[in-house]
Amino acid sequence: xxxxxxxxxxxxxxxITGRVxxxxxxxxxxxxxxxxxxxxxxxxxxxxxxxxxxxxxxEAVAERRAEASVFFVPPAAVKDAARExxxxxxGLMVIVTEHVPIHDVMELKAYATDKGAxxxxxxxxxxxxxxxxxxxxxxxxxxxxxxxGVISRSGTLCYEICADLAEAGLGQSTAVxxxxxxxxxxxxxxxxxxxxxxxxTDLVVxxxxxxxxxxxxxxxxxxxxxxxxxxAYIAGHHVPEGKRMGHAGAIIQGGMGTAQSKSAALKQVxxxxxxxxxxxxxxxxxxxxxx
Amino acid sequence: MRLFEFEGSxxxxxxxxxxxxxxxxxxxxxxRHKAEEIGLPVVIKAQVLTGGRGLVGGVQVAETLDQAEExxxxxxxxxxxGLPVYQVMVAKKVPVEREFYLGVTVDGYHGVPVxxxxxxxxxxxxxTARDKPELVVSRQVPITAGLNLTEAEKMAQEAGLxxxxxxxxxxxxxxxxxxxxxxxLLVAEINPLVRTRQGNYLALDAKVEIDxxxxxxxxxxxLSQENRISNPLERKGKQIGITYVDLDxxxxxxxxxxxxxxxxxDIISRRFRPANFLETGGAITADLLYQVMELVLQKKxxxxxxxNLYGGINPIHEGAKGIVHYLQEHRTNIPIxxxxxxxxxxxxxxxxxxxxxxxxxxxxxEKGVEQLARLLKGER
Numbered sequence: 001x002x003x004x005x006x007x008x009x010x011x012x013x014x015x016i017t018g019r020v021x022x023x024x025x026x027x028x029x030x031x032x033x034x035x036x037x038x039x040x041x042x043x044x045x046x047x048x049x050x051x052x053x054x055x056x057x058x059e060a061v062a063e064r065r066a067e068a069s070v071f072f073v074p075p076a077a078v079k080d081a082a083r084e085x086x087x088x089x090x091g092l093m094v095i096v097t098e099h100v101p102i103h104d105v106m107e108l109k110a111y112a113t114d115k116g117a118x119x120x121x122x123x124x125x126x127x128x129x130x131x132x133x134x135x136x137x138x139x140x141x142x143x144x145x146x147x148x149g150v151i152s153r154s155g156t157l158c159y160e161i162c163a164d165l166a167e168a169g170l171g172q173s174t175a176v177x178x179x180x181x182x183x184x185x186x187x188x189x190x191x192x193x194x195x196x197x198x199x200x201t202d203l204v205v206x207x208x209x210x211x212x213x214x215x216x217x218x219x220x221x222x223x224x225x226x227x228x229x230x231x232a233y234i235a236g237h238h239v240p241e242g243k244r245m246g247h248a249g250a251i252i253q254g255g256m257g258t259a260q261s262k263s264a265a266l267k268q269v270x271x272x273x274x275x276x277x278x279x280x281x282x283x284x285x286x287x288x289x290x291x
Numbered sequence: 292m293r294l295f296e297f298e299g300s301x302x303x304x305x306x307x308x309x310x311x312x313x314x315x316x317x318x319x320x321x322x323r324h325k326a327e328e329i330g331l332p333v334v335i336k337a338q339v340l341t342g343g344r345g346l347v348g349g350v351q352v353a354e355t356l357d358q359a360e361e362x363x364x365x366x367x368x369x370x371x372x373g374l375p376v377y378q379v380m381v382a383k384k385v386p387v388e389r390e391f392y393l394g395v396t397v398d399g400y401h402g403v404p405v406x407x408x409x410x411x412x413x414x415x416x417x418x419t420a421r422d423k424p425e426l427v428v429s430r431q432v433p434i435t436a437g438l439n440l441t442e443a444e445k446m447a448q449e450a451g452l453x454x455x456x457x458x459x460x461x462x463x464x465x466x467x468x469x470x471x472x473x474x475x476l477l478v479a480e481i482n483p484l485v486r487t488r489q490g491n492y493l494a495l496d497a498k499v500e501i502d503x504x505x506x507x508x509x510x511x512x513x514l515s516q517e518n519r520i521s522n523p524l525e526r527k528g529k530q531i532g533i534t535y536v537d538l539d540x541x542x543x544x545x546x547x548x549x550x551x552x553x554x555x556x557d558i559i560s561r562r563f564r565p566a567n568f569l570e571t572g573g574a575i576t577a578d579l580l581y582q583v584m585e586l587v588l589q590k591k592x593x594x595x596x597x598x599n600l601y602g603g604i605n606p607i608h609e610g611a612k613g614i615v616h617y618l619q620e621h622r623t624n625i626p627i628x629x630x631x632x633x634x635x636x637x638x639x640x641x642x643x644x645x646x647x648x649x650x651x652x653x654x655x656x657e658k659g660v661e662q663l664a665r666l667l668k669g670e671r
Contacts, residue, residue: 020604027634075504096604098572101505102397103475106434109402125573125603137573137603139633154550155573156601159632163654180549182477183402209550213400235553238560239568246534246549246570259557276558278657 002174002201003149003194004092004118005068007132012037012060012090014081015072016048024072024096024137025049031140033133036064057088068092070126070135078122079104086117094135095121095179105183112185119185125155125177136177146171148284149195151188152207153178153214157235161207161277168281170288173201178214180250188214189221196228203229203288205280206271208262210236211250215262223269229287232266233274234259292501293340297380298514299497306470308463308481310494313382322363323356325381331355332384335362339374340519342415342498347371352384377518385493389456390483392416393464395471397478404432406468408446408460412483426450438468459492460484474512475505524567524589531582533571540564542663543587543596543625545580547571547603547610551656555599558660566590571610573603580613588623595626597663598648599656602633611639615646628663630656 011028015021016038026049029035037060038048044055052064060066069090073081078100085093100122112119120127126136131145142159144166152158155177162175176191178184188206195201204226208215215234222230237259239245241252252258263273272283294302297315304310314325315338326333337349344350349371353359359381366379390412398405407429411419420427428450432438443461452460463484471479480498487493501509520526528535534549542563546552552570559565569587571579587596598614600607611631618627628649631639640650649666651659 023606024604076507099504101475101508102477102502103434103472103505106397106402106404110434139602141636142601142632152550154548154553155603156546156548156552157550157554159601160551160554160656163632167654182397182399185402187400207550209553217400233554235550235557237557238565239553239556240536240538243536243568244534245536245553245568246572250549250553276561276657277554278655 002129003198004174004176005127005129005133005135007032007034009133010034010036010065010067011135012039012057012064012066012069013051013072014039014057014069014085016040016051016053017043017046018072021072022048025051027140028134031134033135036060037066057085057090061088061090066090068135070094071097073097075099075101079108082108082119083111086112086115091117093117093119094124094126095119095185096124096126096136097121098123100181102181102183105181105185109183109185120176121179121185123181124179125158127174127176129174130172138175138177142166143175144171146173147200147202148172149198149201149204150175150207151178151191151195151204152176153180153209154207154235155180157207157209157277161205161233161280164278164281165205165284168285170281170284173198182212188218192218192221192226196226201228203231203284205284206230206232206266208232208234209250210234210239210245210252210259211257213257216265219265219269219271222271230271231274231280231283231287232263232271233277233280234262237275292503292506292514292519294497294499294501294514295338295340296336296497297338297378298512299499300494302470302474302499302512303481303494303497306466306473308466308470308494309492311383311385313380315378315380316363317367317378319360319364319367322379322381323360326353326356326359329381329383333359334382334384335359335366336380336382337366337369337371337376338378338380339371339376341372341374344371349376374521385485386488387485388488389486391460392419392482393460393467393484394478394480394482395468395476398431401431403434404468404471406430406432406438406446406464408450408464410450410452412485416482432468437472438465440465456486463492474509475502476500477502524586527586528569531579531586533569533579533583535586536568538565538567540566541592541594542566543590543593545569545571545583545587545596545598547575547600548573551599551601555597555656558656559597562660562664566593575600575602575605575607575610577609577613577616580610581617584614584617588625593625595628595663595667597659598627598629598631599659600629600631602635606635607631607633608635608639608642611642614648615642618646618648626666628659628666630659
């Protein structure tokens with residue numbers, strides 16, 4: 001089924017009555033996402049795009065059997081809302097919200113790990129299984145169905161590279177936006193492992209960027225366990241040291257976490273690493289065993 | 292957001308971590324006056340948001356009042372590691388017997404706080420960790436349990452401390468962790484913590500960085516935005532809520548995400564030199580892109596501007612309206628090339644084209660940059 005998401009997945013939209021929540025709900029429905037409920041405290045009984053709204057996630061689970069959730073909830077409310085969602089038994093959550101306090105993320109990550117829930121984000125563009133379903137804000141017209149798994153730290157760059165691949169006839173099984181913050185709920189190796197186990201994925205593309213150690217940890221995992229070919233591109237070869245490039249995660253400090261060092265770590269374990277986005281297409285073609 | 296030393300010291304003092312007597316001044320006369328009040332000798336320290344001030348003359352000792360005035364005169368208005376000095380701290384110089392390093396930061400990958408203790412104070416912890424790793428003791432802290440005092444004491448013991456020293460250093464580390472949690476910090480570092488000849492334990496520096504996303508819940512810190520960003524274009528970027536990084540090339544860049552912006556820089560750098568990095572974040576509006584155009588075109592000596600947008604949270608045509616609105620009000624001869632994809636992209640292209648922008652409808656930023664190159668060569 002690709003990974004994490006398919007056309008059957010029953011989705012609840014949290015923060016559905018907000019301006020962004022409404023617009024994104026409409027676009028997700030148009031794409032084919034199986035949205036079964038919305039949640040906004042105090043707005044229970046309303047409808048958005050024909051979708052029933054509940055006050056609590058527990059109701060959405062009990063009455064509509066929601067199993068995955070997408071968050072359009074303000075940053076200060078994410079921690080409590082996410083705890084409620086995990087307690088209600090939802091196993092997969094996409095936190096689209098930007099600017100969630102990092103200490104809240106650390107607390108929530110510990111809680112989610114304890115309860116066995118999988119969260120993506122914060123600042124995640126979402127998950128898309130092209131042709132079936134998307135939960136998040138990814139523009140659906142940039143993707144096409146196929147057998148390549150894509151894992152990206154950046155949202156916009158994920159769209160760019162998937163569009164490049166799609167243009168070349170190379171569709172995606174699933175594309176996952178991990179989120180761009182310094183601390184994210186699900187790390188890169190966990191997603192690589194899911195794609196490795198997915199019979200509908202032939203190759204994995206990693207879209208990384210400067211800062212942090214996700215790609216270094218990914219290369220360790222790839223060396224030890226990965227059975228499928230991997231292609232990568234790390235953005236930020238020309239980033240000056242000590243400057244935050246947008247989100248707080250993207251910063252080179254003390255010479256660590258550069259695009260060059262990450263690319264080298266991945267190359268060392270046999271990953272084909274592109275120097276610019278479009279080169280990913282050539283490298284994928286080269287590595288892909290034709291079906 | 293990085294805090295100035297005096298702001299960090301104020302937090303430490305408030306939370307019970309002792310620091311030497313100090314005053315914050317912005318003129319040599321005041322420096323003299325405060326040095327007299329505090330008592331000689333004093334240390335005069337440039338208040339700039341960078342490390343390694345001491346190595347470039349940003350931290351100096353004054354033994355007399357005349358010297359205090361002279362040193363303050365020299366440091367105030369000077370530039371330390373590229374940053375202008377508007378204020379100096381005048382602090383009591385204490386006789387140091389031993390130095391320690393204490394730090395708390397975030398292990399981003401594991402998503403947990405990390406506490407670090409070292410008996411090699413006064414030098415950078417990265418250097419110590421590289422050259423003498425045996426002198427560094429560190430622990431990941433489970434965030435729900437926190438760092439208890441016993442654990443801090445064990446760390447101190449492991450670092451080779453004993454007796455009174457063990458108790459005092461561990462207590463300070465324990466407090467530092469509490470401060471880290473209370474104020475939503477990303478970095479809380481005392482380097483050095485010193486034991487004075489009199490047996491006092493004082494924090495001689497404060498490196499504190501707070502999570503920008505948590506600033507809203509810390510009004511008590513009364514942090515002002517003033518003097519934090521010295522580059523006027525970068526400061527303007529911060530004011531309108533986007534990230535602008537000034538670079539030394541001549542192709543302006545506007546991107547709707549950090550990853551895309553960095554990739555755009557990578558591609559443009561193969562033939563040209565970027566004048567800036569600029570990323571708007573996902574929530575593009577007409578008003579925001581109007582301000583973005585105003586900002587990106589302020590840079591002197593631009594040859595062209597390359598705009599690279601994907602709609603995400605909002606439909607992309609809104610942003611296009613802002614770009615065109617700006618260009619209608621402010622004529623420019625600088626060629627502007629734009630890519631824009633996402634919801635309502637055809638409508639967006641039409642708006643941009645009618646506004647005099649060269650629109651690239653091909654997928655791939657590389658193709659867009661090829662068009663930019665042709666345009667700059669005078670080809671149509």
